[in-house]
Amino acid sequence: MSASDSSPSLYAAREPVFPRRVSGSFRRLKWILMAVTLGIYYVTPWLRWDRGPGMPDQAVLVDLANRRFFFFMIEIWPHEFYFVAGLLIMAGLGLFLFTAALGRVWCGYACPQTVWTDLFILVERWVEGDRNARLRLWHQKTWDLRKLRLRLTKWGLWLLIGLATGGAWVFYFADAPTLMRDLVTGQAHPVAYTTMAILTATTFLFGGFAREQICIYACPWPRIQAAMMDENTLTVSYREWRGEPRGKLRRAEEGVQRQGDCIDCMACVNVCPMGIDIRDGQQLACITCALCIDACNDTMDKIGKPRDLIGYLALKDEAVERAGGHPRQIWRHIFRPRTMVYTLLWAGIGIGLVVALFLRSPFDVSVAPVRNPLFVTLSDGAIRNTYEIRLRNKQAEPRDFHLSADGLPGVIVTAEGAEAATVRVPADATGEVRLYLVAPAGSEGATADRSDIAIWIEDMTSRDRVETDTVFHGRGN
Template sequence: MSSTDQTPERLYVAREPIFPRRVSGKFRTLRWWLLAICLGIYYLLPWIRWDRGPNLPDQAVLIDLANRRFFFFWIEIWPHEFYFVAGLLIMAGLGLFLFTSALGRVWCGYLCPQTVWTDLFILTERWIEGDRNKRVKLWNQKWDFRKARLRLSKWTLWLAISVATGGAWVFYFADAPTLLWQLVTLDAHLIAYSTILVLTLTTLILGGFMREQVCIYMCPWPRIQAAMMDEDTITIAYRDWRGEPRGKHRKAEGAEALGDCIDCFACVNVCPMGIDIRDGQQLACITCGLCIDACDEVMDKIGKPRGLVGYMALSDETRERAGEKPRSIWTHVFRTRTILYTTLWSAVGIGLLVALFVRSDIDMTVAPVRNPTFVTLSDGSIRNAYEVRVRNMQGAPRDFAITVTPSDQFTIEIEGAEDGVFTVPPDVTELKRVYVIAPPGSAPATAQTTAMRLWLEDLAAAERAFNDTIFHGRTAQ
């Protein structure tokens, strides 16, 4: 065979555009509610006001990168409390494992940002260009003034949504009203504009043009979910024992031998991923439930029971094929794996709550000055120096005093505080040089090391914090 007779194999094919049809039903309604709630929280949360004193923006949710702090209503997370963030990330991971093992890819189908924004983009596309048939026709027709006008209108609205998305994100990192005015007057920092530009482009491209390709090719979760699901996981499936063989003409000769599926492709036409659920479990399925709404609508029209396509566990297939009722959904949800995930998730959450409520709003860290380890004063006393960082985690200035125990063996001096009292401004960490002195000939002065404890006390609220450290004597040389 000559080389001219050989047809090269195509490893890649061009993307087939997907035009989901409008559908109504309980799962579509649920997705509308979740879309409104998620977008409402994302866009409006930075604008909720919360009194944080004179030195911080009055914003309920604020990520203060300059001072490495996070504010969420009455909760304030400082840099040394990063374990709260780590705990929340662990809870998020365990939550994904829990819901996937129990109910399949409900995160992908209902709450994933890619799903939410894609749904919003499809809504605007349908509003401007019409439902599925009109959009298919518009896609296939040649370019003219009407097509250009509709496409330009759609892309303009997509761009506006994308700009709002990027703009809403930067409002979490600064005072929202102030930053908005700076953006409008072109007085904002270059980082703000570049962040909005990047998020605008990614939202526009991923939500408007790539859509299902993000879920199939870019997102790792479809691959990971296979390890989280088993035969007892509730997922979307087609009951082929009830629907096969398919047939469209219900009154034709031999129609009584046909299944309930009339091969109308309603489940395919509404799928945002463009798959046919009747082909079985597929990587691209995000279990959004729209195919269930479409199929139930058709079953109602032809007088057949609902549920030809529905949520079910694969372990119930044998029972349903035999005409028996499937097991209760709670039997599938509450089993060893999900109970274990729930226990771990709850343990982490309870631990974070306990840590949040028992933490003190004053804190100190002590670092001995190593060069020199100690200083011998003119009267023979031994002095050690320490760098003490005092955190005032309240929105008002506070007066503090530092003491040492055992108090009968040491005296203490604070640089810049003659009476031993100093003021720390609100929401700051202040560095103080503290000197601890042991009298000449005393046990701490002659011993190599002596354990001691520095106490930090809020004079107004009588709150205390401490830090254990070491005092170095003369023999430390």
């Protein structure tokens, strides 16, 4: 079979993208968000928070060894994972909300792949120059000393950023100053070094080389976002009815076909980090970063044409603008039934989590009746039941807890190794105690086969009380 008869490749070769520098309101917004998000990521592990003796003083810490999560004054235990689940649901709803209102605005401004790629491009531009200089270097086939120096400098800075990224991540799982010292002296756990190496490599490859390929091929969100959008969603669009027919700028002459506002300067293509032409319409690769709007507005200002040849536009307004009318106000696109439903769901879950956070008990208790045997008959005819009590003290100081029972008249409550049924649990720890309930001979509890009772646990410091329902087994008639 000849080469001409062979099947075409299913995969297109990657065309390198070298975005040109651009200035404007959307570019400034991206710089601000990049600085804020990277600052939060790198600085947060170093914030301190005093929780008292014996407790970690890192403001945000995922303590895997003790199975807890600390966030400033909030402490989440394993059985409270519903808080984490609620936050993840809120994040998903927030993504739906922003996509329904403004398309892939998350991808264009706050996605980690976008943020780190922006940072890597900034370093690349600083080392190698703007778009034309980088293109010349790319097409240069021979590796002279200059090209080698520029590439090694750029790759070295990329590796430092990747190392800082991996290092910041592991600091969330251990005390940052201590781990930093152990990493430098070679005393850290191998898991820390392995994690840093993996994150350094992935950051280096994804931000430096894969870039737009991650957004197009690896990320599932471009294929999901269509379900979140409708005709009222504001997206970056080219007003082709105003821009066409495009062509080089020339004076209007009699008998010459009217020329559109687009002068085919390619500025919108040259600044796009995805390497697409927004004039071809909506595309899966578009991340709605709006840099093409800044580039086009700059060109329109120079040639004296109205701005927003490329701008945010809803599909519902396209026919109105084509007819020469005015589009709906932006707030009407954002505040509509669909986005309001997302907002109410998001706010409802957030309020529910806050209420649950403030209503949760400062200690947890579990009661398990000992079933072998179900009861013991004492020498005086009284009936004794035994219970295993687990008390989790969430406070940063030791607490005394008093145990009592309700539901059986005359029942006697004692705790093994404790006086007056009061036990002490160390700070931030779980204590176990064996509780005995004794029903006098001839009493209701002793003669009944089974009685419902409630065991009460009271924090002697805060006076908070928790009730747990269980049963008392008697001899039966």
